Amino acid sequence: MIVRDVFGTTEKGERVDIFTIKNSSETAVDIITYGATINSIYVADKNGEFADVLCGFDTIEGHEKLSNYQGMTVGRYANRIANGEFEIDGVKYEVVKNEKGITSLHGGGELSHAVWKAIIIDDSSLEMTYTSPDGANGFPGKVDFKVTFTLHEDNALEVKYFAVSDKKTVINMTNHAYFNLAGKGDILNHMLKINADAYTPTDATSIPTGEIRPVEGTAFDFREFKQIGKEIHADDIQLDQCKGYDHNFCLNDGDDAAAIAYDPESGRMMEVFTDLPGVQLYCGNFLDGTRPGKKGEPLIQHCGFCLETQYYPNTPNMPAFPQCTVDAGEKFESTTVFRFSVKK
Numbered sequence: 001m002i003v004r005d006v007f008g009t010t011e012k013g014e015r016v017d018i019f020t021i022k023n024s025s026e027t028a029v030d031i032i033t034y035g036a037t038i039n040s041i042y043v044a045d046k047n048g049e050f051a052d053v054l055c056g057f058d059t060i061e062g063h064e065k066l067s068n069y070q071g072m073t074v075g076r077y078a079n080r081i082a083n084g085e086f087e088i089d090g091v092k093y094e095v096v097k098n099e100k101g102i103t104s105l106h107g108g109g110e111l112s113h114a115v116w117k118a119i120i121i122d123d124s125s126l127e128m129t130y131t132s133p134d135g136a137n138g139f140p141g142k143v144d145f146k147v148t149f150t151l152h153e154d155n156a157l158e159v160k161y162f163a164v165s166d167k168k169t170v171i172n173m174t175n176h177a178y179f180n181l182a183g184k185g186d187i188l189n190h191m192l193k194i195n196a197d198a199y200t201p202t203d204a205t206s207i208p209t210g211e212i213r214p215v216e217g218t219a220f221d222f223r224e225f226k227q228i229g230k231e232i233h234a235d236d237i238q239l240d241q242c243k244g245y246d247h248n249f250c251l252n253d254g255d256d257a258a259a260i261a262y263d264p265e266s267g268r269m270m271e272v273f274t275d276l277p278g279v280q281l282y283c284g285n286f287l288d289g290t291r292p293g294k295k296g297e298p299l300i301q302h303c304g305f306c307l308e309t310q311y312y313p314n315t316p317n318m319p320a321f322p323q324c325t326v327d328a329g330e331k332f333e334s335t336t337v338f339r340f341s342v343k344k
């Protein structure tokens with residue numbers, strides 16, 4: 001079942017709608033047209049108690065003014081591009097450097113802060129579309145973006161990304177949900193497993209150095225379940241320079257879940273599946289409790305963890321990374337699934 005309602009009005013006077021998709025187990029997902037944002041996900045725990053497992057905002061003002069991309073669709077280029085520069089076929093493009101004037105982060109927030117058009121496809125699927133003009137934030141090509149959200153009966157939220165450009169360009173789309181499977185407090189006690197033998201270490205501006213470093217023997221080894229907080233502040237420059245995990249993991253090939261997380265207390269568990277080569281683990285390191293989130297509760301450090309499925313950061317400048325260039329007219333398509341259950 002899908003119900004549509006009005007969520008609010010942006011500063012510019014645009015109406016923002018909220019859609020609730022619910023399945024027969026009462027699992028529910030709220031999605032708003034501002035930023036094609038997943039606003040809330042209500043999931044049962046081991047006793048059948050429901051909680052909202054996403055940190056974020058319950059007002060449009062929060063999303064417009066206080067957001068660190070909570071739940072938002074991110075693009076055109078999710079994550080960072082060094083110096084806001086890259087080349088395609090010998091042509092240099094300069095894109096917005098919205099992070100300290102040095103790096104380009106999350107495409108300058110264009111997709112995340114746009115009001116998307118929405119169509120209800122059927123009882124469980126919603127489609128959102130947005131067209132980005134040629135040259136938006138410096139990126140080449142007019143791009144038609146589409147994201148579909150489907151809540152399946154097995155409590156899997158399937159997010160499909162589509163894009164078609166009229167010029168050769170780069171595309172990297174993700175969702176920036178901050179999960180907290182307890183629905184409260186911080187996520188340092190959550191258990192996490194990531195199907196990655198290697199990660200991409202970064203410099204002080206969070207740009208990959210180019211090294212693909214084995215996780216073996218480091219705090220980045222999540223190949224078996226480990227408490228997120230166990231080594232988050234281990235003595236490693238990689239963790240020091242960004243206050244914890246804020247890194248791309250190079251996913252192993254195969255059909256296994258890219259990542260699995262669970263909260264030992266409530267038993268709520270989430271598996272993440274993707275066809276993309278990487279996932280950014282970010283644990284809300286830079287949140288400091290000064291911004292009010294839902295119900296006015298402060299968004300504290302580590303209140304949520306993000307598993308941003310993606311191409312590796314700065315791919316347009318790194319020929320050795322899996323590439324994300326699309327030709328004019330070529331269809332970009334990618335799927336990520338977040339499946340919720342209770343840990344057995």
Ligand code: BGC
Pocket residue numbers: 068069079206246247280282286308
């Ligand atoms: C980045 C973080 C950043 C956060 C919010 C993540 O994808 O890796 O460094 O603070 O997004 O912008």
